[in-house]
Amino acid sequence: MSEKIPVTVLTGYLGAGKTTLLNRILTEDHGKKFAVIVNEFGEAGIDGDLIVGADEEVFEMNNGCICCTVRGDLIRILDGLMKRKGKFDAIIVETTGLADPAPVAQTFFVDQDVGDATRLDAVVTVTDAKWLKDRLKDAPEAKNQIAFADVIILNKTDLVTAEELADVEAAIRAINPYAKLHKAERANVDIAALLDRNAFDLDRILDIEPDFLEAGHHHHHAEDVRSFSFTLPGDVDPEKFMPWINDIAQIQGPNILRSKGILSFKDEPRRFVFQGVHMILDGDLQRDWKPGEKRESRLVFIGRGLNENELRKGFEACAA
Amino acid sequence: MTTLNQPTSLREHVTPIAAETHVVSAQWVKQGLMLALADGRVLRWRDGAAAFVEAHAGGILCAIGDGERLISGGDDGRLVATGFEGEPVEIAKDPKRRWIDAITLSGSGNLAWNNGKTVQARDEKGRVRTLEAASTPQGLVFAPKGYRLAIAQMNGVSLWYPNTEAKPEFLEWKGSHLDANWSPDGRFIVTSMQENALHGWKLGDKPSHMRMTGYPAKPRSLSWSHDGLWLASSGADGAIVWPFQGDGPQGKAPRECGVRHARVTRVAFHPGALVLAIGYDDGCILMVRLTDGSELLVRPPERGSGISAFAWDKAGKRLAFGAEDGAAGVLVLPS
Numbered sequence: 001m002s003e004k005i006p007v008t009v010l011t012g013y014l015g016a017g018k019t020t021l022l023n024r025i026l027t028e029d030h031g032k033k034f035a036v037i038v039n040e041f042g043e044a045g046i047d048g049d050l051i052v053g054a055d056e057e058v059f060e061m062n063n064g065c066i067c068c069t070v071r072g073d074l075i076r077i078l079d080g081l082m083k084r085k086g087k088f089d090a091i092i093v094e095t096t097g098l099a100d101p102a103p104v105a106q107t108f109f110v111d112q113d114v115g116d117a118t119r120l121d122a123v124v125t126v127t128d129a130k131w132l133k134d135r136l137k138d139a140p141e142a143k144n145q146i147a148f149a150d151v152i153i154l155n156k157t158d159l160v161t162a163e164e165l166a167d168v169e170a171a172i173r174a175i176n177p178y179a180k181l182h183k184a185e186r187a188n189v190d191i192a193a194l195l196d197r198n199a200f201d202l203d204r205i206l207d208i209e210p211d212f213l214e215a216g217h218h219h220h221h222a223e224d225v226r227s228f229s230f231t232l233p234g235d236v237d238p239e240k241f242m243p244w245i246n247d248i249a250q251i252q253g254p255n256i257l258r259s260k261g262i263l264s265f266k267d268e269p270r271r272f273v274f275q276g277v278h279m280i281l282d283g284d285l286q287r288d289w290k291p292g293e294k295r296e297s298r299l300v301f302i303g304r305g306l307n308e309n310e311l312r313k314g315f316e317a318c319a320a
Numbered sequence: 321m322t323t324l325n326q327p328t329s330l331r332e333h334v335t336p337i338a339a340e341t342h343v344v345s346a347q348w349v350k351q352g353l354m355l356a357l358a359d360g361r362v363l364r365w366r367d368g369a370a371a372f373v374e375a376h377a378g379g380i381l382c383a384i385g386d387g388e389r390l391i392s393g394g395d396d397g398r399l400v401a402t403g404f405e406g407e408p409v410e411i412a413k414d415p416k417r418r419w420i421d422a423i424t425l426s427g428s429g430n431l432a433w434n435n436g437k438t439v440q441a442r443d444e445k446g447r448v449r450t451l452e453a454a455s456t457p458q459g460l461v462f463a464p465k466g467y468r469l470a471i472a473q474m475n476g477v478s479l480w481y482p483n484t485e486a487k488p489e490f491l492e493w494k495g496s497h498l499d500a501n502w503s504p505d506g507r508f509i510v511t512s513m514q515e516n517a518l519h520g521w522k523l524g525d526k527p528s529h530m531r532m533t534g535y536p537a538k539p540r541s542l543s544w545s546h547d548g549l550w551l552a553s554s555g556a557d558g559a560i561v562w563p564f565q566g567d568g569p570q571g572k573a574p575r576e577c578g579v580r581h582a583r584v585t586r587v588a589f590h591p592g593a594l595v596l597a598i599g600y601d602d603g604c605i606l607m608v609r610l611t612d613g614s615e616l617l618v619r620p621p622e623r624g625s626g627i628s629a630f631a632w633d634k635a636g637k638r639l640a641f642g643a644e645d646g647a648a649g650v651l652v653l654p655s
Contacts, residue, residue, distance in 0.1 A: 052395070053418060055437065057455045059474050059496050061515065072474060072496045072514070076421060076458055080395060083342045083358035083644070084379050111514070112537060 004119040005082075007091045008195060009104050012126030013135050013142045014097035017155040021126055021187035022094060030191055035081050035088040037074065039096045050088055052077050056096060058103045061110060068110060068279060069103040075111050082117045090195065091118065098141050101125075101148040102257065105277045108200070122197035125149035125179075126187065130159045132168050136175075143225045146172055147257045147302045149179045150199035158185040175225050176302055178260075202273045202284050225257070227302040230312050235266040235320040236297045244318055245274070245281065248311070253279030256303040264295040266320035329617045330607065336649045337370060339363050343642020345392075346631035347385025351404035353640050354390035355629070355648055356383035362390055362402045365650075375400045375408040382423045382433075385631075393420025393433050412440065412448075424469075426462035432469050432482075434460065441469055441482035449482040459500035459511060472500035472511045477521070479509075491521050493529065499540060504548035508568060512539045518553060522568055530570045532562055541586045541630075545594055550610065552577075552587040552596050559587050559598045561610065577608040578615060588630035588639070597639050599627025605641060618651055 012018040026034060035050040057073040074093065081091065093104060101123050108120040125145045128135075132154075135142035146152060152172060157165055165183075172181065180197075182189045241263065249256070259276040261283075274283025289295055299315055342358035352366030360376035376394035383392040389401045397414035411431075414420075418436035425431050429444040439451045439460065451471070459472030471478040471488075474496050480488040496514035503510070508530075510520040516538055520530035532553075539555030551569075552561045558579030562569040578584070578598040586599035594610035603622035606615050619641070629642035637655075642648040 053416070053436070055456065057474065059455075059514075061495075070514075073456060075496075075514070076456065077419075080379070080381050080419065080421070083344065083381075085342075 004117065005085075005089070005091055006121040006196060007078075007093060007108070007118050008121050008197075009101060009123045010092055010094045010126070011099065011101050011123060011145045011148070012097065012153075013128065013132075013139060013145065015131070016097070016126040016128040017153070017184075017187045018094060018097075018126050021153065021155075021189070022092065024187055024189075025092065025191055025194070028191055032090060032195075033088045035091045037077055037091065037093045039094060039099075050081075052081070056099055068106060070107040070110050071103050074104065074107050075114055078114050078118060090121075098139075100141065100144055102144075102278055105148070105200075106280060109277065109280045109282060120200045121195065122150040122199035123148050124151045124153065124194050126153045126155055127168075127172065129154055129156045129165055129168050129183075133171055136171060143175060144257065146175045146179075147225045147227070147304075149176060150197055151194055152176070152179045152181045153187065153189050153194075154181060154183045155187055156185065157183045176227055178227065178300060178302070200275065202275065202282065202286060225302070225304045226306065227300060228306065228308050228311060229298065229300045230315050232297040232316065232319055234295060234297075235264045236315075236318045237320040238265045238268070238272070241265075241318040244314055248314070249276060249279050249281050252303070252306065255305055256301055258302045259300065261297070261299040263297040263299075264289065330651055330654070331617060331619065333654055334618060334649045334651045335368060336647070337363070337365055338646065339642055339648040340372075340646045342644045342646060343629045343648050344380050345383035345390075346629040346640040346642050346648070347383065347390045348631055348633040348638070348640065349385055349388055349390065349404055353631075353650060354385065354402065354404070355640075355642055356380045356390060356392045357646075360394060360396075362392065362408065363648075364402075364404055366404075373402060373408060375402050381419060381421055384423050384425045386425055386429070391423065391425070391431070393423045395419050397435055399423070399433055414438075421456060421458050422460040424460040424462055426467070427464070430462055430467055430482075432460050432462065439469070439471055439480070441467075441480070443467060443483065447483075451478075451480055451482070451488065453478065458498045461500040461502045461509075463502055464504055464506045470500045470502060470509055472497040477509060477511060491527055493519050495519075498538065499542060501542045501544070501551070503551070503564060504544055508564060510542065510551060512542065512553075512555075514538065516555065518542075518562075520568060528570075530568050532560075532569060532574070535560070537583055541584075541588075543587045543589045543596070545589045545610070546592050547594075550575075550589070550594070552589055554584040554587050556584060557582065559584050559596055559608070561596070575610065577610065577613060578606040580604065580606075582621070586627045586630045586641075588632055591632050591634065591636045593636065597630055597632070597641075599630060599641060601626040603627065603643060603647075607639075619649070622647070 054073045061068040263272040270285040273286045345356040347354045355363040361372045362375045378395040380392045389403045397417035399412040400408045402408040414435040423433040432441040442448045455474040457471045457473045476492040478488040497511040499512040501510045516535040518532035521527040535555040537555045539553040541554035543552045558576040561575040582600040582602040588597045598606045603625035605618035625643040625645045628644045631640045639651040
């Protein structure tokens with residue numbers, strides 16, 4: 001089998017600068033060829049041979065999983081593109097400003113043909129430094145897009161003061177402290193920072209430390225979308241942990257946007273690594289714990305209306 | 321009576337064709353074989369002589385043959401007819417360049433295709449009617465008799481009479497319906513589904529449902545036997561063949577033919593006998609006789625050369641195949 005084609009999902013609220021970023025990616029001299037799937041009614045201004053218009057045709061899988069929605073149009077288009085392998089090195093999927101990124105991400109876990117031929121590389125969210133705080137108040141989609149992101153472009157930083165910028169950054173970090181954040185003007189971000197992130201590759205979930213200093217962090221307790229991370233020193237008991245995490249995914253899945261974890265199982269020389277999107281969990285035993293490496297178990301949840309105490313207590317009860 | 325000197329392999333009767341890129345569809349026309357290729361070209365082949373012609377600026381997504389020409393739909397939004405000689409002729413073009421994912425042709429020459437969600441039907445006199453589907457259809461098929469089109473889409477199948485103003489009838493079943501098939505006797509419609517299943521309706525005043533599940537992958541290739549009593553499908557490690565005698569397959573077990581350690585990608589029933597050509601994702605092709613399950617090897621496995629297209633000629637003497645790596649060939653059945 002040949003290498004899987006990486007797919008980058010580009011989200012962002014209306015007017016944040018997605019199209020500008022897309023044009024930068026397509027015109028910059030990086031030697032890569034892209035196939036781009038754009039939403040048909042999106043902002044105009046991009047054209048080319050491998051630009052495909054898509055309607056966001058979201059449907060629910062008939063498998064009893066209530067939040068297991070996928071993008072039917074994406075499955076169809078990727079199937080068509082895969083017949084022309086060699087014409088492009090990577091795929092970019094642009095979503096509409098109002099789109100929920102979850103169905104796009106879930107498509108890569110749920111559809112086997114898509115999963116065999118491509119790999120989801122990262123969700124990149126473009127945000128607008130000037131208007132984001134307003135959108136966070138009135139648009140749940142804007143919040144979802146930040147919560148879901150692996151990479152966040154904080155764009156139009158030239159339109160705000162240093163204080164406003166620090167404030168909007170804190171607002172983003174209150175929702176998602178784990179994404180890589182890049183500040184930009186007119187979407188002038190290094191393309192290498194967006195591509196080949198391997199954000200959904202279990203082998204690359206090595207470091208789930210939040211990307212900020214706890215001391216300098218403003219708390220936005222009014223935020224309904226938040227992230228929590230829990231650390232247990234020492235081992236957990238897989239007999240307790242696996243049923244617990246599956247239960248959490250089943251019951252709270254609709255509210256959990258993303259989850260990740262690195263776990264130290266009792267009597268297991270290797271690290272157990274998992275990630276999840278809503279109810280879908282994907283996990284595996286990975287590399288050995290290194291000599292001298294501190295064996296601890298760490299979980300991260302990003303979601304809406306999650307009960308921090310309940311999650312912490314449940315996790316602590318899994319200790320070996 | 322079976323002959324004693326029957327060969328166990330048909331390999332030496334296969335003439336290879338270098339199609340160079342993913343074969344989307346194979347179609348026999350009067351003068352020879354036409355292969356629709358994923359890079360937008362069409363390959364014309366006759367008795368070992370092959371010539372390429374460019375039909376689309378982008379890629380070909382679907383194609384069908386009318387006996388004289390190969391009619392292809394592309395990601396350039398164009399519908400193109402390519403005869404065995406001369407330049408390809410554009411039949412229709414979408415100004416928005418929306419993909420043509422599905423195409424179908426009736427016995428009397430009615431043609432239907434989609435551009436995105438817009439379904440176009442053209443009768444034999446050339447009149448085109450359009451219908452907006454709720455989602456982009458990937459499967460279109462005409463009824464065996466009459467000008468009626470089945471449109472597979474999300475959550476069901478629309479049945480549309482293009483020459484009437486009547487609202488299409490909707491056969492509802494939750495989920496994403498991909499390919500559509502109408503049984504030769506007109507009594508059944510079967511779709512392949514996202515959920516690795518087939519769904520069928522027995523048509524009538526109150527259409528009844530048939531669920532055919534248990535596939536490890538999506539059954540994207542379906543083929544009816546010449547007598548209309550069997551429906552073969554891909555998507556498993558052997559061809560799954562459902563009985564459609566009487567009320568259909570509900571409650572009956574399917575036959576499994578040519579089970580191997582590989583996944584079936586294409587199936588094609590012989591036009592006049594209960595013999596099934598089975599293509600696998602490892603490049604292998606087997607010919608299986610339904611009556612006794614006997615197997616003949618047509619093509620040995622070849623890495624990366626999964627079978628993507630089949631076509632029997634009208635007389636059932638030649639089987640054309642194409643693969644995802646651009647390999648292709650013609651098997652001539654020994655007489």
